[in-house]
Amino acid sequence: MYEDLRWLGIQWSEGPNCGGPHAPYSQSERRPHYFEAWQQLRDRGWIYPCTCSRKDLTAAATAPNDADDEPIYPGSCRSRTDASQFQAPKGINWRFRVPDGETIHFTDLHLGPQAFVAGRDFGDFIVWRRDDVPAYQLAVTVDDALMQITEVVRGADLLKSTARQILLFQALSYAAPAYYHCELVRDASGLRMAKRHDAASIRHLRESGCAPAQVLDLAETLSKK
Numbered sequence: 001m002y003e004d005l006r007w008l009g010i011q012w013s014e015g016p017n018c019g020g021p022h023a024p025y026s027q028s029e030r031r032p033h034y035f036e037a038w039q040q041l042r043d044r045g046w047i048y049p050c051t052c053s054r055k056d057l058t059a060a061a062t063a064p065n066d067a068d069d070e071p072i073y074p075g076s077c078r079s080r081t082d083a084s085q086f087q088a089p090k091g092i093n094w095r096f097r098v099p100d101g102e103t104i105h106f107t108d109l110h111l112g113p114q115a116f117v118a119g120r121d122f123g124d125f126i127v128w129r130r131d132d133v134p135a136y137q138l139a140v141t142v143d144d145a146l147m148q149i150t151e152v153v154r155g156a157d158l159l160k161s162t163a164r165q166i167l168l169f170q171a172l173s174y175a176a177p178a179y180y181h182c183e184l185v186r187d188a189s190g191l192r193m194a195k196r197h198d199a200a201s202i203r204h205l206r207e208s209g210c211a212p213a214q215v216l217d218l219a220e221t222l223s224k225k
Contacts, residue, residue, distance in 0.1 A: 095124040104116050154181060
C-alpha cells in the first residue's frame, strides 16, 4: 500500500513507516490506550458485558436500515449492572449503551447537516470483542483523539459510524474532529467497488501500464458520477 501510494505521488508526514510525534501508529501497538479508554467507559457506566452469540443476534436482532450497516442490537444484556466486577475486557463482548432517543447532529463538510437517532438508526454497538480485540469504533475514536486528528475523510457508508463515534468522543470527554464523507465509487452496475475487486486496485492498474496521472484522473472521474 505504501509503495502504491508513493507511486501515485502521495506523501505523508506521519505513519508506521516514518514515525511522528504521536507514535506508535500501528493499532497492534496501541493497546494500552484502548484499554485505558475501556476502563473509563466501564467506570462511567457507558458499557456493559454481553454474552449474546451471533446465532442469538441473527434470531433476535432488528434488521439494519441499509445494507452497509449492522443490525440493531435487541438489548438482551442491556440491563446488566456487573461491569465493575470485570478488571479486563477479555472473554466477553462489551457494548456501548447508546442514549435511546437522543439525536446526534453533525455537519458533514461535504454532505451537509446530518442527524441520527440513537436506538432507532443504530443500537448498542460493540467496543471490545470477546477475543480480546478492541473494536473498530473504539480504536479509531481513541486514535483520532490522541493523534490530534482535526479532519477525517472517508466514505459515505460510514455516516452512522460517525454518529456512534461522536457518542464515544463525548463519553470519553474528547473533542470530535470534523468529518468529510465522500460518495462511494461504484461500478457500472451500481455496486460499491471494494478491496476484493482486484481488477480495480491501484496495483493492478499500475501493472497494466497506467501512469499515475491516469489513475488519479480515473479516480476523479468516478467520484463525480
